[in-house]
Amino acid sequence: MPPTPETVEVGFIAPRHLAGGGDPAWVTVPLHRACGWSHGNDPLMPRVLLSSPDQKALLCLEPLLDGQWWTLSPAPEPGRPAWYASFGGHTPVELIAAFTDALTDPAPAATASDPYEPLADADWCPVYGKKGVISPDSNARVEHVVSRSSDLWVATTAIGDRTVWQARFGEHTPPRLITAFTTALADTRPLARTGSPQGLPTLNPGLVTRRATEVPTVHVASGLEERVRSLAARHASPAPAQRPARQAPSTNGRSR
Numbered sequence: 001m002p003p004t005p006e007t008v009e010v011g012f013i014a015p016r017h018l019a020g021g022g023d024p025a026w027v028t029v030p031l032h033r034a035c036g037w038s039h040g041n042d043p044l045m046p047r048v049l050l051s052s053p054d055q056k057a058l059l060c061l062e063p064l065l066d067g068q069w070w071t072l073s074p075a076p077e078p079g080r081p082a083w084y085a086s087f088g089g090h091t092p093v094e095l096i097a098a099f100t101d102a103l104t105d106p107a108p109a110a111t112a113s114d115p116y117e118p119l120a121d122a123d124w125c126p127v128y129g130k131k132g133v134i135s136p137d138s139n140a141r142v143e144h145v146v147s148r149s150s151d152l153w154v155a156t157t158a159i160g161d162r163t164v165w166q167a168r169f170g171e172h173t174p175p176r177l178i179t180a181f182t183t184a185l186a187d188t189r190p191l192a193r194t195g196s197p198q199g200l201p202t203l204n205p206g207l208v209t210r211r212a213t214e215v216p217t218v219h220v221a222s223g224l225e226e227r228v229r230s231l232a233a234r235h236a237s238p239a240p241a242q243r244p245a246r247q248a249p250s251t252n253g254r255s256r
Helices: 026-034 091-104 117-121 175-186 217-235
Strands: 007-014 048-051 057-061 070-074 085-086 140-146 151-160 161-170 192-196 209-216
Touching: 007 026, 007 217, 026 048, 026 057, 026 091, 026 217, 070 091, 085 091, 091 175, 117 175, 140 175, 151 175, 161 175
Parallel strands: none
Antiparallel strands: 007 192, 007 209, 048 057, 057 070, 070 085, 085 161, 140 151, 151 161
16 A cells, blocks of 8 residues: 655646635535534435435535535525525535525524625625626625525636636525635635646636645644634533632621
């Protein structure tokens, strides 16, 4: 058995919407190990199914030639009808993870969320004559599509006329979850990718920057484990507060 190499080449890709899909385990493993989602995979199908602990949400990962690979379908709740979110196969897993991390957050922020805000803060600009905002490189776009028959948010990355990936958030999707996605999308930090750069949506140096560096293999392998531990800590029950010891009642130095 050949020895494991001490280092592995990692490409740091920017902008992140052109970094390719990445490793699905970045989403699925923490959901299962840190958040308690159960899996019911069919060994005869190239598909992964994960159910939330309360069985009210289902995440399906299924490679489709023409369609969305990821689909999240929560059941209706009191005061909120059913909704869905779906992501194309080349959607960076870090963006999907930002969405699922917000979904499974045991203590979400109660403040209102505007999905456009993090994009505007990152210098995304309104699309002239159209709805939505566009990235500084003009290859990614986010828009809120409202009509008589639909109300959804759509994020699209395209190179020319070729759509690279699309994320869709149906009506009634909690705005804080969409904002978590757009916050990750607006982040200007590059994304790490191992393996051949041939898997990237484009190698055009005018569109994407890839900075390759050798990284210790143990560091690459430990990244997912650190993520699992971090998310599991959110669900850890806090230690019960200790009550102060009861003091004996004062007798003021007298006895009866």
